[in-house]
Amino acid sequence: MRSRSVLTTVTTAAALAATLTPAAPAQAHTAHKAKVATQDCPRLSAKLTWHGDNRAKLQRTIDERGKCSAHRRGGKHGARPVAAFDWDNTIVKNDSTDATIAWALKHDKILRPKNWADTSKWLTPAADRALTKACGTDVHVGHPLPTSSNAACADEILQVRGEAETMSGEKAFAGNWNHRRTVPEYAWVPQLFAGHTIQELRTYARAARDEALAAPVGSEQKVGTHTVPAYSRYYEQQKDLLRTLKKAGFDVYIVSAGSEPVAEEWASGVGIDRKHTLAIRSVVEHGRITPWTEGCGGMPRSKGEVIPYNEGKRCVINQDIFGIKGARAWQQQDWRHRIAIGGGDADTDVTFVGDATGTHLALNRNKPELMCRGYDDADGRWAVNPMFIEPLPRKKEPYPCATEGFTNPDGSLGPVRRSDGSIIRDQEDTAYGEEA
Known part of the structure; x- marks a missing residue:
């Protein structure tokens, strides 16, 4: 009903305006403004290959949340949208x-x-x-x-x-x-x-x-x-995605389960600074790295009991990006305190990628929980893509989502469940490279 009323009001106002002012100049002015706005909106390169409609899915979120969205154009900018990506084999080929x-x-x-x-x-x-x-x-x-x-x-x-x-x-x-x-x-x-x-x-x-x-x-x-x-390469598609997100007004972060100084140096090669690179943070004493690591979500320093791994990545994002302190950092947050785009390639990434409210980008390395959730596509916003360099061939057996695709805290395996508790059925592999 609300949409119909707005449409009627707009139609009436347009008719009245047409009787008072010449139509052609107004239409030309509006068309010019729309053209300028479209030209200024950051776009992913059409020259780089993505699987299926994945580019369109990512572009939709960029348009919905970035500087060209109706919300941000209206002056109600609020907090900048956030995009977060795993590093190894997500932004860069090889570890x-x-x-x-x-x-x-x-x-x-x-x-x-x-x-x-x-x-x-x-x-x-x-x-x-x-x-x-x-x-x-x-x-x-x-x-x-x-x-x-x-x-x-x-x-x-x-x-x-x-x-x-x-x-x-x-x-x-x-x-x-x-x-x-x-x-x-x-x-x-x-x-x-x-x-x-x-x-x-x-x-x-x-x-x-x-x-x-x-x-x-x-x-x-x-x-x-x-x-x-012996080699590594930054994926061209991902470099383009990071650039486009920044142009669109996103805060872009790397969240890695590697050592933070290592991740920082590698991430600098695609324009991500140290402030926006989150990884395993070693405790330093007398200027030297120790075997101890910083905690998260109310957990103290330890010898690695908590690192940015799986749910640990959610914790670091909630704590270091959104300022959620204590045990709450382990929990999924409300829509305003979640990333818009998340990208990863392994089960270590599945929790934070699933938290994204816009697009969940999953690079296929045959990791069961990530692929189960990606192919199930419960919210219609998952984008499963083969690796951009040396993609894996099709996995011949379905992913065992209904029985052992999920790793429990104690290490045992069980079914992968949706947020409503229902079990995801086994999934066929559909986003893969050519057979060797």
């Missing part, structure tokens, strides 16, 4: 944290800890023994390990970080942790750099970034006996 670790190992930048067990509260005795045996005790505590020449030491570090196991296949981490707030091998990365200054770590990250960006696409390198990616 910048792993690239930085590889560079550090090749250049002997990991300092020997007094005891490897001190680096993580969950490190198993088996991992402690394996690291001690491989890396030795000849090097003085706090001095660089010769990982460029000691392949066994480099291998154990890479295996613990990448596979959460030793080279002999034993578990590297054990105990209890909230699987929706942390994962030990992620928390272990900044702990590996304990003893360094923040500036030193930034220098290593910058060197690793420059080397990876210069390497040919698809290239690999040997670290220890491991073969790992």
